[in-house]
Amino acid sequence: MVSLRLLRRLADFAMPLCMTGTLLDLVAGVPFAPWVARPxxxxxxxxxxxxxxxMARAVLTVACTGAVLTALFQPDPWPLLLEGLDRFCFFATFMASLSLLRVAAMRSRLIREAGYSLIHQKPSMRYPALSLGTTLFGIILNIGALSLFGAMIQKGNTLRSAGGDETLRTARERRMILAMLRGFAITPLTSPLGIAVVVLLSNMPQLTWPMLLPIALPIAALMMLLGWWLDWWQGPRPAPGASARARPSLRPLGRFSLVVVGITLTAFLFSGLGHIGLPIAVLIACPLCAFVWLAVQRRRLNGGSGTGRAWALVVRRASTIFAANRSEIVMLGGSAxxxxxxxxxxxIELLNAWLSSSGLHGLGLAVTAMLLTLLLGQCGLNPVISVTLITALLPDPQALGLVPEVLAVALMSAWTLSMMSSPFTTVLLMVSAFCRRSPYFVAWRWNGLYYALCLPLVIGVLALGQRFLG
Structure with a gap:
């Protein structure tokens, strides 16, 4: 009985062991570290x-099948399999690091205060407040930002708050849901801590996050402004006196912005001081900042430094914390x-020659990669998988007349557009559950016009990037 209990506790710490071994290998080059992480x-x-x-089970099945076939038919399979396992460990560590950060954030009173202040802004400012707020929260909370804002929308948008007008309540729900969805969807274009950036920088090591910003930020800003304009154009006019009510201060959002900036700067600090890539720096910064944040919260409760109570919380909740993102871990790591x-x-040489002869080079190649990712997303394939495979299989973009930054941002944009259009993504499934409507209805009836306008907008910015950076 004791041994069974011990085995269960050891199993709870399988992911922390994987994280420790991966970081020791990547940062310090400890020889035995991979043999801690892999098992x-x-x-x-x-x-x-x-x-x-x-979807995650399907990815794991394909990965296991591929491993067996590689072991049977490759002349020297073990270096390849071990390299694949190391990549799996890297992305598993990344997702687990975000889980720790999410635990700290969801326990923070500041998060609740900032979310409340965003929800209760006046109608004309609610869209930018909610959209920007969800983008900001998404950097730290990832998918948890949708849970937080979705619950707040449900609680705040009642028939009573709409003065008994069901039409107004429904219209307000639609506007808030779309602001939340669109704001979260542009996170891949804006967050240095996001999955999309880590996938792309890991597969395109010649790039850095600042190199992507001259193209990615204008796309994100234009998508934000387009959404705000559509919200104003399609929304009903506010009821008399609605804007006269006192609105909560946005100071909590300002304080939360400082937390986000602090975590981001910590990652860049580790990257610069340690001369390591940003993806590896994120693996160090996120758990460290999460633990400090938890310690500050626990110190507020009972005095002292809070580190002991923060550590006790992580140990006690290890099985829950590291199981929360299991499907994302498998899809991301399994794809790699x-x-x-x-x-x-x-x-690669044959593929390069075929792409050149087919005319798929330059901007056309970037747009094709983006549209392929979007098409596969509509068929149920998560962008994690399609983007990972495209970046792994494509030849050097520069050999095909394509600026690497343009290709990377095209795939980031495809990731963004897939999250708001594919009824198979977790994002749309969560959003449709909050408003009790079909994901197809939300994606194409509510959001179809916005999506259709975004596509040419994105292609236009990519064309400018190809012209001025090429």
């Missing part, structure tokens, strides 16, 4: 396999693993 990851996958979502196994099977 720990495998234990974690075995324990979590039956709890995965359908599959990409490593597939890459040697592709003749």
């Amino acid at each position: 720990a990851l495998l234990v974690y996958l075995v324990l979590q396999a039956r709890h995965l979502s359908g 693993f599959i990409g490593v196994l597939i890459t040697p099977l592709v003749d």
Whole structure:
């Protein structure tokens, strides 16, 4: 009985062991560290396999099948398999780091205060407040930002608050839901801590996050302004006296912005001082900042430094904390693993020659990669998988007359557009559950015009980027 309990506790710490081994390997180059991370990851996958979502289970099945086929048919399979496992460990560590940050954020009173102040702004300012707020919260909370804002919208948008007017309540719900969805969707274009940036920078090491900003930020800003204009154009006029009510201060949002900036600067500080890439710096900064944030919260409760109580909380809740993102861990890490196994099977020179002869080069290649990602998203393939495979298999973009930054931002834009249009994504499924409507209805009836206007806008900015950076 004691041994069984001990095994369960060890299983709870499989992911922390994987994180520790991965960081020791990446940062310090400790020789035995990968042999801590790899077995720990495998234990974690075995324990979590039956709890995965359908898409994650399919990715894990393909990864396992690919590993078996590689072991059977490759002349020297072990270096390839170990490289794939190391990539899996890297992305698993990244997602687990975000889980720790989310735990600290969801326990913070500041988060609740900032969210409340955003929800209760006057109608003319509610869209930019909600949209920018969800983008900001999404940097720290990831998908948890939708849970937080969705619950607040449900609680705040009652028939009583609309003066008994069901039409007004429904219109206000639609506007707030779309502001939340669109704001969260542009996170891949704006967040240095996001999954999209880590995937792209890991597969395109010649790039850095600041190199992407001259193209990514204008796209994000134009999408934000377009959404705000559509909200004004499509929305009903406010009821008399609605704007006269006192609105909560946005100071909590300002304080939360400082937290986000602090975490981001910590990642850049580690990157600069340690001469390491931003993705690796994020793996260090996120858990450290999460622990400090938890410690400050626990210190406020009972005095003292709070570190002991923060540590006790993480140890006690380890099984819950590190299981929360299991499907995302498998989809992200499994896609990277599959990409490593597939890459040697592709003749890059032959693919390069075919792309050149087909006319798919320059801006056309970037737009095609973006549209392919969007199409696969409509068929149920998560952008994590399609973007990982595209970046792993494509030849050097510069050899095909394409600026690498343009390709990267095109894929980031596809990630953004997929989140707000594919009825299979977790984002749309969560949003449709909050408003009790079909994801197809939200994606194409509510958001279809915005999506249609965004596509040419994105292509236009990519064209300018190709022209001025090429």
